[in-house]
Amino acid sequence: MVPMFSPCVSRIVGGYCRNVALRHLSSHAASTTKNEVPVPAQESQEEALATKEKETFSLPDYRFIYPEFLPNPDLTLRHRLAERLERVDMLRRRSRMEIPEFYVGSVLAVTVSDQQAPGKLSRFVGICILREGHGLRATMTLRNAIDQQGVEICYPLYNPTVQKVQVLRLEKRLDDDLRYLRDCPLEYSTFAFDMEPELVSESGEIPVNTVQVPLRPRPWTWRWERAGMKGLIVPQLREDFYQRAKKVSEPWVKYDLMREYRQSVPEEDQQRIFADVHEHVQSQETDQRRVRRRREFVAPKKAS
Template identity: 40%
Template sequence: MLPVKARILRHENISNVMKIMLLRFESKFVAPARPVLKTKQVTTTRPAIEGREDPEIFSPEYIPRQVLPEWHRNNLKYRLERMDCLRRRQIVNLPEFYPGSLVRVTYSDKHSVGKFLKFAGRVIYRDGFGMDCHFCLRNILDNEGVEVVFPLYSPLIQHIEVLRLEKWVDTDLRYLRDAHDQSVCEVDMDMVPEAILPNSEPLPAVEKKVKLRPRRTWGWKFHRAWPEPRNAYLSEHFVTEELTMNQRYIDTHSWRKFDICRHHDFIQEKKDVMDEMKMNKLRIKANKTTNPV
C-alpha cells in the first residue's frame, strides 16, 4: 500500500489547494513497535524440577512479604495481583533469570531515534511483589558503572533476553559496586545469547568469590549483613582483632537468627500458590473460549 502522501498527490479529484492543505495537516504519528509476544512452547516429557518451575506457575514475585499477625495480610489483593501477573505473562515472554544472570532488555523510549533502546548488564538484585516486581541491571560503560532499574511488568518493556543464565549463592549482589575488578559486571551490548539448560535439569549455583576494594571505600558495611555474603571475600579486609569485634557485634544482634520474618518457611505457601496459578490458567483459558476477541 502506498503511503498517505503519495496517495494524496496521485488523486485526480482533489484540487491543488486541497492537496496542499491535506499535506500541511498530515499526521506525524508513528506507531510504536509491539513487544515480543509469547509463542507456544513445545511441552517436553520431562517435567520441571524443584526450583525451576514454569514462570507462569511460580515466580519469586508471587510470594508476598511476611506479615504478622496473619490477619493483617490482604489475601484478596495478593490473589488479584498474581492474576494480573499471569495475564501479562500470557501475552509477553518474561523468561527465567536470577540475580547474577546476564540480561538484555529492549524498552520503548520516545526520545530515542528508533523509539526504543537496549541495555544489557548483570542482574544485581530482584525485589518486589506482584506487579511491583523490579530488577536492577549493572554494566560498565566508558569505565563508569551504570545501573538501570526495570519494572518487570512494565508495558514499556518490549523484550527481555537472557544472555547467560546464572544463579549465584547470594540473592543480593549490591557489593559488586565495590568490586576490585569491575569487569565482572561488564557486558557487551551485542553479546550472543548462550544456550540455556532446560528446566528439567538443575542449574548449578555459582560459588566463585569476588575481591572487593579497600574497606574504607565500601558503600555499606557488608561484613555486618545477614546472612553473610558468600560470593565476596570479606575476611581479608580485617585483622584478627577486627574479626573478633565483628563476631561480638553479630552475637549481640543474634536476634536476627531467631526472627521469624527472616526465617519464613514458605514451602506450603509455594504449593498453595502453584495450585492457585494452575486454576487461574484454566480460568483464563475458559474465558478466551467463551469470549473470543
C-alpha cells in the same frame, strides 16, 4: 373411660404403618438411582490425572523461579482479595509478554520503550544483582560497566513499558544479593552489549557460578566484613573492624524458628498461589505447541 383400641390392635396398626413407610422409602430410592446419570470412566480418569499432576508439580522450583508471586509475609499488610486480583493481572501480563526464568547472577538484556531513543526503544545489557519486591511491585536491578563507569538500572518487572526480557546467560551465584559488585573491580561487571545468548544445558540443571570476587580497598558502600557473603573475598582489615563486627553479629538468628515463620509465607498459601501459576504455565505451553505445529505444517501441492 374405655380405650378405643385394644393393645393388640394398636400393635397391628403400628406395624402396618411402618411397613408402608419402608416400602415408600425403598421405591423412592430405586427411582432416584435409575434417574442418576453414571459418570463415564474416562472423565474420572482424566480428573484423577489432573489432580495427580497438580499434586506432583515441584513447589520449591516455583518458589525460586517465580518469587514475586509470593505476597508480603507481614500479616498486617496482607489482603487475600487484593492478592488474588494482583495475581490475575500478573498472569495476564505474562500472557502478553514472555518473562523467562532468571536468577540473581544471570546476564539479561532488557528492552523498554523510550520516546527519547532513536527507534523509540532502549536496550540495556547487564548482570542481575538484585531481585526484590512482591506482586506488581517486583523489581530487578541490572548492572554493567560503560566507559569505565558502573551503571545500574532498576526495572519494574511488570511495567508495561518493558517490551522484552532476554536471558543471555542463565546461571546462579553463591549469594542472592550481588550489590557488593559496586565495590569490586569493574571487570566483574562488564558485559558486551552485542553478547550472544548462550545455550542452556540439556539436563535442565541451572549452573552455579562459584567465582569469588575480591573487594577494592576501602572505603566501601557497606561494611561487607559483616555480611558473610560466600562469593566475596574481603581483604585483611585491622583487628578492631572484626571486633566491632563480632559485637553486632547475631549468630542465634539462624536458630530462631519464630523469626523464620514470621518472615515466610505458609506452605498452604504457597500451594494455592502456585497452583494458579502452574495452570497458567501449562496453558502457555499448550498454546506454544499448537503454534509450533501450525508453523511446521506445509500445505500439500497439487500434482500437475
